[in-house]
Amino acid sequence: MSAGIVDVSTAKPGRTIGNDHFASIGLTDEWIRRRSGIAARSWLPEGTPLAEVAAEACAPVVTRLAAPSSIGALVVVSTSVRQRVPGVAQKVAQLLGLGPSVLAFDMNAACCGFVYGLVTGLSLCDAGQARSVLVCSVEAMSRLVDHEDRQTACIFADGSAAVLLEDRPEFAGFRQVAGCDGSQEALMRETDSGGIHLDGMQVYDRAVRRMSDSAQYLFDHGPAPTVLVGHQANGRILEQVRGFTAHLGVPFVNRIENSGNTSSASIPLAFAEELDAGSLPAAGRLGAVAYGAGEAWGGVSVDYRVPAVTAP
Numbered sequence: 001m002s003a004g005i006v007d008v009s010t011a012k013p014g015r016t017i018g019n020d021h022f023a024s025i026g027l028t029d030e031w032i033r034r035r036s037g038i039a040a041r042s043w044l045p046e047g048t049p050l051a052e053v054a055a056e057a058c059a060p061v062v063t064r065l066a067a068p069s070s071i072g073a074l075v076v077v078s079t080s081v082r083q084r085v086p087g088v089a090q091k092v093a094q095l096l097g098l099g100p101s102v103l104a105f106d107m108n109a110a111c112c113g114f115v116y117g118l119v120t121g122l123s124l125c126d127a128g129q130a131r132s133v134l135v136c137s138v139e140a141m142s143r144l145v146d147h148e149d150r151q152t153a154c155i156f157a158d159g160s161a162a163v164l165l166e167d168r169p170e171f172a173g174f175r176q177v178a179g180c181d182g183s184q185e186a187l188m189r190e191t192d193s194g195g196i197h198l199d200g201m202q203v204y205d206r207a208v209r210r211m212s213d214s215a216q217y218l219f220d221h222g223p224a225p226t227v228l229v230g231h232q233a234n235g236r237i238l239e240q241v242r243g244f245t246a247h248l249g250v251p252f253v254n255r256i257e258n259s260g261n262t263s264s265a266s267i268p269l270a271f272a273e274e275l276d277a278g279s280l281p282a283a284g285r286l287g288a289v290a291y292g293a294g295e296a297w298g299g300v301s302v303d304y305r306v307p308a309v310t311a312p
Contacts, residue, residue, distance in 0.1 A: 003125035003133075004171035005286065005304035007064060007164040010272045011057035012259075014044040014158060022154045025147075032154050037235015041157030041260030043142040050081055050160075051088045054138035055095035057160035061134065062096050064307065065164075072130025073103040075121050077113040077137040079263045079293075080144055081106065092136065103130070110188070111231050111292030113137060113264030115178070118288065118300050121165045122174045136162035137265035146195030155234065156196070157260030161268030171303040172285070177217040178298030179210075188293035207237050207291040212244035214289040214299030219248050225287030225301045227280055232256040232266035233291070241289075250287075251280070263292075275306060282308050 018040050019029040032038055044053065054076055062068050074096075076089040089104035098104070103124075109116040114137045121133035141156035187199045187206070211230050218225055227250055230241050235256050242252040255270040262269055267288045274280045282305065289299035 001167040001169050002171040002173040002303070003122045003165050003167050004174070004302050005163045005306060006166045006168070007061045007306055008161065008268060008272045008275065009057055009060040010159065010161040010269055011053055012042045012159040012269070013048065013053060013056065014042050016040050017043050019154065025150055025153065027150060027154055035236070036155055037238070037254070037256050038154065038260050040258045042159055044140045044158045046143070050078060050138050050140055051091035051095060053160045054088065054092045054136045054162070057138065058092065058096055058134055058136050058162040061162055061164045068097070069099060070131045071098055071102060071134050073121065073124050073133040074098060075105060075107055075117045075133065075135045077107045077109070077117040077135065077264045078139060079108055079110050079113060080140045109264070109292060109296050110294055111233065111263045111266070112290040112294070112296040112298055113292070114267045115288055115290045115298045115300050116296075118163070118302065119176045119178070119298070122300070122302060125165050125167055126173070132164060132166045134162060134164055136160065137268055139263045139265045141261065141263050144190065144196055149195055151198060151200065152196050155261045157262045159259065159262045159265050159269050161265050161272055163268055168305070170305070172223045174300060174302040175218055175221050176298065176300040177214050178296070180297070181295045184295035185293070187295060204234070204237060206295070207233055208240045208244065210291040210297035211241045211289040211299075214297060215241070215245045215248065215287060218287045218289070218299050218301040223285060223301070225250060226284035227251050227253065227274070228287045228289065229253040229267050229271050231290035231292070232259060232270050233261055282306055
């Protein structure tokens, strides 16, 4: 048997921020849509703990399980968790009632985090170390940006999504590709003032190339995905990747318009939204590709078979 995705759920609490919010820093709706493809995004209230948001995303998946005790591991992926000790995963496990025997840990690979978390969880299942693994990405990127920065303030957003992984006889093995280049750390980094610095053109070009190359690898080392979901970084980046991967002949998901860039949570959020909209069948093979700070990139293809209704 091989592991795959058997359930998915999301949480986007907080308020919806339209583009008119950024008029105070000289940005118009037309400019934001043209440069980023974004019309609206969700921002969490300042005091909302990320552990509670992650637990809200995971709770429907846990509730649908006949035996929640079958969850052997919980991987919580986040770029925006400020608390270093203790890790947020242990609090999420407590809120979900998973019990003291679950392996729970945090992971940070910036916008590539969900891909890395997915590979980790699938590997635990395939190695027989866990009957099932819950992988949750949770982000509050609105707390990391400088709200006066015209380049980043309108792009980033908040949200959480979780997937449950299990072994099933019908699942084919997962495939993954990943890489990193620490010499490129200056392209995307947190500044001393607490904002996020982006070298826009370099990031744009490298993100398009890395995600396109990762997608090609997944198809060259099948089974081939039936859908591609890229990190929802920027609408123009997504459409460039769509163009470079069009010859692969599968749908490419772009859901950034009303979600914004939610860093590591963007892929599972976009995947869940497509499923909920009925744009994807409830069974297939997901190809997820991402590029993030560090510099880190990667892709994973994995079979999925999920309940028809995935929204909480």
